[in-house]
Amino acid sequence: MKNSISTPTDRLDGPEKASGKAVYTDDIRPEGLLFARTLRADRPRARITAIRLPEIPDNYFIVDRNDVPGRNRIKMLEDDWPFFAGEVINHVGEPILLVVGPDREKVADILNSIEVEYEDLPPVLSIDDAIAAKSPIFGDDNCFAAYSFRKGDPDTAFSTAKTVIEGEFKTGYHEQAYMEPQGMIGSYKNGKLTVTGSMQCPFYVKNAMMQLTGFKEDAVQIIQATTGGAFGGKEEYPSLLAGHVAVAAIKTGKPVKLVLERGEDLAVTTKRHPSVSRYRSAIDENGRVIAMEADITLDGGAYAGLSAVVLQRALFAAIGVYNIPNVTVRGRVMATNHVPSGAFRGFGAPQAFFAVEMHMEQIASELGMNPLTFKEIHLVRQGDTTSTGGVLRDEIKIHEMLAKVLKMSNYRKKEGIFASKKGRFRSGIGLAIYLHGCGFTGKGEEIIKGTATIRKLAEDRAEILISNVEMGQGAQTTLRKIVARILELPIQNIEYANPDTDRVPDSGPTVASRTVIIVGHLLESAAKELKKRWNESETLSVSKSYRHPSYIQWDQDKLQGDAYPAYSWGIVAVEVEVDTLTYETAVKGVWTVHDVGIAIDEEIIRGQIEGGILQGLGYASLEVMDTADGAYRQHSFTDYIIPTSVDAPVIESELIDNPYEYGPFGAKCAGELPIAGAAPAYAAAVSHALGIEIHEIPVKPEILIKRAVK
Amino acid sequence: MSQIIQFTLNGTPVSLESDPMRRLLDVLRDDFSETGVKEGCGEGECGACSVFLNGKLVNSCLVALGSIEGMNVETIVHFKNTPAYRVIEQAFSDAGAVQCGFCTPGMVLAAYALLKNNPHPGENDIREAISGNLCRCTGYNMIVDGIRLAAKRGEGKW
Ligand code: FES
Numbered sequence: 001m002k003n004s005i006s007t008p009t010d011r012l013d014g015p016e017k018a019s020g021k022a023v024y025t026d027d028i029r030p031e032g033l034l035f036a037r038t039l040r041a042d043r044p045r046a047r048i049t050a051i052r053l054p055e056i057p058d059n060y061f062i063v064d065r066n067d068v069p070g071r072n073r074i075k076m077l078e079d080d081w082p083f084f085a086g087e088v089i090n091h092v093g094e095p096i097l098l099v100v101g102p103d104r105e106k107v108a109d110i111l112n113s114i115e116v117e118y119e120d121l122p123p124v125l126s127i128d129d130a131i132a133a134k135s136p137i138f139g140d141d142n143c144f145a146a147y148s149f150r151k152g153d154p155d156t157a158f159s160t161a162k163t164v165i166e167g168e169f170k171t172g173y174h175e176q177a178y179m180e181p182q183g184m185i186g187s188y189k190n191g192k193l194t195v196t197g198s199m200q201c202p203f204y205v206k207n208a209m210m211q212l213t214g215f216k217e218d219a220v221q222i223i224q225a226t227t228g229g230a231f232g233g234k235e236e237y238p239s240l241l242a243g244h245v246a247v248a249a250i251k252t253g254k255p256v257k258l259v260l261e262r263g264e265d266l267a268v269t270t271k272r273h274p275s276v277s278r279y280r281s282a283i284d285e286n287g288r289v290i291a292m293e294a295d296i297t298l299d300g301g302a303y304a305g306l307s308a309v310v311l312q313r314a315l316f317a318a319i320g321v322y323n324i325p326n327v328t329v330r331g332r333v334m335a336t337n338h339v340p341s342g343a344f345r346g347f348g349a350p351q352a353f354f355a356v357e358m359h360m361e362q363i364a365s366e367l368g369m370n371p372l373t374f375k376e377i378h379l380v381r382q383g384d385t386t387s388t389g390g391v392l393r394d395e396i397k398i399h400e401m402l403a404k405v406l407k408m409s410n411y412r413k414k415e416g417i418f419a420s421k422k423g424r425f426r427s428g429i430g431l432a433i434y435l436h437g438c439g440f441t442g443k444g445e446e447i448i449k450g451t452a453t454i455r456k457l458a459e460d461r462a463e464i465l466i467s468n469v470e471m472g473q474g475a476q477t478t479l480r481k482i483v484a485r486i487l488e489l490p491i492q493n494i495e496y497a498n499p500d501t502d503r504v505p506d507s508g509p510t511v512a513s514r515t516v517i518i519v520g521h522l523l524e525s526a527a528k529e530l531k532k533r534w535n536e537s538e539t540l541s542v543s544k545s546y547r548h549p550s551y552i553q554w555d556q557d558k559l560q561g562d563a564y565p566a567y568s569w570g571i572v573a574v575e576v577e578v579d580t581l582t583y584e585t586a587v588k589g590v591w592t593v594h595d596v597g598i599a600i601d602e603e604i605i606r607g608q609i610e611g612g613i614l615q616g617l618g619y620a621s622l623e624v625m626d627t628a629d630g631a632y633r634q635h636s637f638t639d640y641i642i643p644t645s646v647d648a649p650v651i652e653s654e655l656i657d658n659p660y661e662y663g664p665f666g667a668k669c670a671g672e673l674p675i676a677g678a679a680p681a682y683a684a685a686v687s688h689a690l691g692i693e694i695h696e697i698p699v700k701p702e703i704l705i706k707r708a709v710k
Numbered sequence: 711m712s713q714i715i716q717f718t719l720n721g722t723p724v725s726l727e728s729d730p731m732r733r734l735l736d737v738l739r740d741d742f743s744e745t746g747v748k749e750g751c752g753e754g755e756c757g758a759c760s761v762f763l764n765g766k767l768v769n770s771c772l773v774a775l776g777s778i779e780g781m782n783v784e785t786i787v788h789f790k791n792t793p794a795y796r797v798i799e800q801a802f803s804d805a806g807a808v809q810c811g812f813c814t815p816g817m818v819l820a821a822y823a824l825l826k827n828n829p830h831p832g833e834n835d836i837r838e839a840i841s842g843n844l845c846r847c848t849g850y851n852m853i854v855d856g857i858r859l860a861a862k863r864g865e866g867k868w
């Protein structure tokens with residue numbers, strides 16, 4: 001397919017990044033810059049009884065909640081998360097105040113000589129503590145959000161079942177580990193607040209700043225700086241940092257920069273929610289699952305943040321890619337005195353896919369069936385209904401994809417050979433099948449109603465005006481490619497600057513894998529209209545706003561209908577070798593096929609797939625993050641281990657075309673999809689190698705030793 | 711405690727009076743605006759702060775200013791003007807090795823450090839050579855491909 005939209009283009013942001021010219025937040029150094037550092041709580045729950053400050057020299061400042069001009073709460077779903085701690089602190093690392101000044105060393109010295117006195121309160125340090133609700137920190141039951149829905153008649157199915165199989169599955173914290181730590185710069189001049197920094201969602205930050213300051217819309221400007229990776233980690237947390245530099249800039253009248261050190265970033269920013277999932281399935285005499293019950297509990301940490309929507313995505317993924325006629329899905333996010341959990345690529349779905357895929361493996365093994373065959377007979381088909389009663393309208397190509405993966409990996413043959421392997425090194429192969437609902441969950445897109453604009457700049461030039469950001473995922477290249485194709489201009493002639501909220505309309509946040517399918521589609525239709533009207537005038541702008549397709553119906557109260565407008569699909573097979581002396585596990589190969597509709601750029605999609613799979617393998621194996629007394633025990637990349645080039649397996653990756661009517665050039669979503677399957681496929685492979693069930697990630701050697709020896 | 715320290719930065723002799731305990735990384739970024747040298751971890755784990763010190767690849771966050779008296783420091787700012795850089799940049803581009811770019815200047819220098827000593831590296835040599843440089847975006851294989859491509863095209867340029 002030469003010269004199709006999928007043919008790779010050189011990334012437009014490549015050279016400036018490779019040569020070190022790209023300007024990230026910490027590279028911005030305005031005149032008169034002050035540096036800020038944060039005084040943080042050192043315990044999970046306490047009342048602050050006294051703060052003793054040293055003498056503060058000239059030009060140095062203390063900034064705290066008393067300096068907040070408007071409301072000391074981050075604008076989010078619950079508005080419960082303060083920018084600066086109030087009288088009570090609710091998690092280790094909660095910001096209490098800032099020390100701001102021209103010399104970083106001196107700022108640090110001042111910070112170190114501040115003394116805080118606390119009166120400890122009983123902390124909630126686990127999901128079980130939270131459920132017991134002895135001393136609640138949120139409402140009277142510590143529950144940020146709880147949902148449930150059903151399909152069919154699960155009660156009858158369970159009562160007629162031949163067998164009922166139950167399992168519990170756990171996933172741990174997962175750190176985004178973007179290579180550029182979070183950072184922001186604020187300035188305040190002539191009544192106007194400007195915040196520049198590393199972020200995914202300029203308008204989230206803008207709305208948060210308006211509530212923080214009480215300023216009018218035109219007195220707040222947010223600019224994205226080149227962003228060194230985000231993976232969801234820069235969805236909500238940047239609003240907090242932006243608030244800090246904003247208040248400091250307003251107080252001092254000087255530009256103020258706050259960049260987290262790596263250890264600080266690991267300690268205080270949001271991570272993927274740990275989860276505990278209980279599954280129960282009813283099996284009939286033919287070995288078919290006639291009903292499934294899923295109950296997922298997430299640890300939300302101290303503030304509600306985005307937890308409720310993360311939970312929704314987890315629940316809508318809870319039944320995986322299987323057509324089960326009778327379903328009950330329940331879930332809740334609990335408040336604990338942990339650092340707030342938040343957005344991370346997949347947004348709840350990776351936890352659910354791990355649980356449902358391992359549960360399917362477990363059922364097959366308990367029934368004495370081949371796990372893959374067992375999964376295969378339950379796969380959804382076009383026209384089936386989802387667990388929320390939505391309709392899978394579009395063509396589903398998983399059977400074709402499965403055949404491809406099996407061939408690429410030589411799966412069936414390896415399955416047989418590996419099972420009979422003896423000796424110290426055991427091999428295993430496992431496979432996971434997954435999907436991703438494209439764009440916001442439920443009515444999200446309708447509420448946001450994103451607008452995208454294209455402006456003609458000259459006879460042969462145009463500019464994209466949107467609030468979506470390039471954060472490494474390739475938006476600069478893919479979106480310009482879409483517009484260039486339609487306007488029939490060279491891609492270099494399509495400008496697309498890092499968004500500045502003074503210049504761009506709100507096309508929504510850069511989340512939920514919505515940038516290409518939703519915003520790209522708006523750009524596609526704006527470009528088509530602009531192309532038609534190109535000769536009308538020298539300077540012409542065309543804007544398009546999101547219109548919800550009428551056939552997609554969703555009831556947010558009952559959680560019924562189409563949770564997403566479209567789905568992308570993936571299958572991944574992972575081969576491992578386990579050393580039964582040390583229980584160290586090495587990944588020997590990965591084979592994967594994805595349906596992302598039409599790839600806007602095959603190379604960029606390959607980059608998303610490979611990066612997502614390795615991040616998912618890390619989640620399943622090396623990346624252990626846990627807490628002691630409410631603090632993470634891992635403080636750096638020395639003890640929070642992410643995969644290196646020597647850990648990374650070769651990944652054989654293929655795409656299958658399946659154009660989507662409402663996506664630009666037929667594209668669907670891709671960014672989050674590939675992370676969902678890596679962990680269950682890895683765990684299934686280890687389980688195959690050792691002949692044991694796996695119910696928990698990360699799969700630590702200690703756990704394997706215990707299970708295998710049993 | 712400050713001390714006068716002289717060294718060569720990107721071919722130009724420089725001298726500054728400063729605390730010898732300061733990290734070379736901060737000196738480069740703050741005193742010489744060499745912002746292509748990145749701080750990813752500050753602990754020698756990520757390689758984003760890589761520079762050449764007397765031709766050897768080091769993590770500048772682990773180097774004290776006082777220890778480089780009389781030495782040669784070369785950063786991405788200088789290296790980007792060499793023919794070797796252009797080969798690597800194009801190969802990275804063709805292989806899709808750049809995503810967020812935060813690791814990339816360090817990866818480019820690590821690639822050069824390898825190719826200079828071993829112009830025909832095998833896959834494992836490449837993986838070893840960049841194993842001190844973390845990348846969270848790419849999954850590494852496309853960077854490995856980029857280096858392999860650079861090796862193929864760069865004959866005689868190292
Ligand atoms: S910043 Fe020096 S190795 Fe990471």
Ligand code: FES
Pocket residue numbers: 179228229472807808809810811812813814844845846847848
């Ligand atoms: S490209 Fe983002 S860390 Fe390597």
